[in-house]
Amino acid sequence: MFAKIKDVLAGKYPDGTEVRLGGWVVKSRSSGKIVFTVLRDSTGEIQVTTKKGNVCDDALKAADALTLECSVVIDGKVRTDPRAPGGREIVATGLKLIGASPDYPIFGEGHNPEVLLDLRHLHIRSKELVAVMKVKDAVLSACREWFRGHGFYEVTPPIIMSSSCEGGSTLFELKYFEEKAYLSQSAQLYLESLIFGLENVYSITPSFRAEKSRTTRHLAEYWHIEGEMAWTGLYEMIDMLEQLVSFVCNKAAEQCAAEIRLLGGDPDYFLNLKPPFPRITYDEAVKILQADGFEFRWGDDFGTHEERQISMHYDKPLFITEYPLEVKAFYMKDAGNDKVLNVDMIAPKGFGEIIGGSERETDLRLLEERLRKQGEDPAKYGWYLDLRRYGSVPHSGFGMGAERLVRWICNLEHIRDTIPYPRTISRFNP
RNA sequence: GCCGCCAUAACUCAGUUGGUAGAGUGGCUGGCUGUUAACCAGCAUGUCACAGGUUCGAGUCCUGUUGGCGGCGCCA
Structure with missing residues (x-):
């Protein structure tokens, strides 16, 4: 009409x-x-x-x-x-x-973030936020398109859970009838259980982190794109990830070139992004840092500054693999030599980590041992450990931050503008 | 959790050595037949974040509180 x-x-x-x-x-x-x-x-x-x-x-x-x-x-x-x-x-x-609209409170360019966040319910009409939401729509639908085209089933894991996946300090607690429950911070453990029927699965769900983060790349509530694949080793998964990320970036740039340009991004870069992406090991990354004059001790995890410095050497997303076992989660497969078979995908220009993934440990005894070392009670992971008892197979999985990906594509300073109503340490209203 | 910064009109800010609270934007009224952030004339708008303190006198100095923003850590 x-x-x-x-x-x-x-x-x-x-x-x-x-x-x-x-x-x-x-x-x-x-x-x-x-x-x-x-x-x-x-x-x-x-x-x-x-x-x-x-x-x-x-x-x-x-x-x-x-x-x-x-x-x-x-x-x-x-x-x-x-x-x-x-x-x-x-x-x-x-x-x-x-x-009618008397005295609309947002006009011109000169508003502080605080004011705009208080008026978020109105600010989401702005040209800029509308453009970001269009890019996000393109990103999410491209993800689904790619997964569907590559033999993955979309599944719907629970959001309310009885315990955590990696440590309990960062969970939002809620009342579940007469008991305590927690909001999910990752669907991973449930996805692992689903591969035994469906082999390749993915989910797009909200994840919640109660960490008191104050950065431009953390949200307390964010959308998590997670995949889990049976019969797949770490390096096969990395082959797949660079295909997925390229496809999604190509699609977003194709559909939303004007929006990306409006936001100050470069649609041509994303339109032309193609595999392969550079891959280095943790050991090689440490050498880069040391050559650049960083005082960095082998065995530590990379902080923001280290990550940014390493990524400056590349103009494509970078895979860093095989981190020290001690700094990584219990479910990542032991590679020998005190390392695990994991991968982080770091976006260029300091946009930071977008994907974290790993081949999963399948050895029941090693898993129990690692849990105990991290101060966890293996008994609390009963159903998860069952997956290693009944027809276990090699498998790998990953988690990708939808907002982090959108932030990179749109070249945004702050991740809060990639979601209509950002939830942060100091804000959950409107 | 740690460190730093900020708070004056609806918005963005100025406010001198402590001495009557200001501008631009937005709003309203009027004018203008091609504007591009239109222009011109006029009008209205304040718990100076909150609570104490110093002082004849505090937006300004001191103490505390609250709220927000930025950086680190944690991660996607």
């Missing part, structure tokens, strides 16, 4: 075509007998000109009185005009105010 602004701007309607648009006022200025209104819908922005003589006096008056973000239905004729931003405009023949 409504024409879409994007279609009008693209020339789908010849000059003189009568169209009806529904949208919101981005700005409006009046020169007495002519009113210029910039109208927004979900597809774009277009200038509407309302002139005395073309419309009845009431409609001209209504156009003159439009304020920021009021909603209107406009009838008019398409016209090509070089004076209009975008090259085409609507010459109004009728205008109806649907929802």
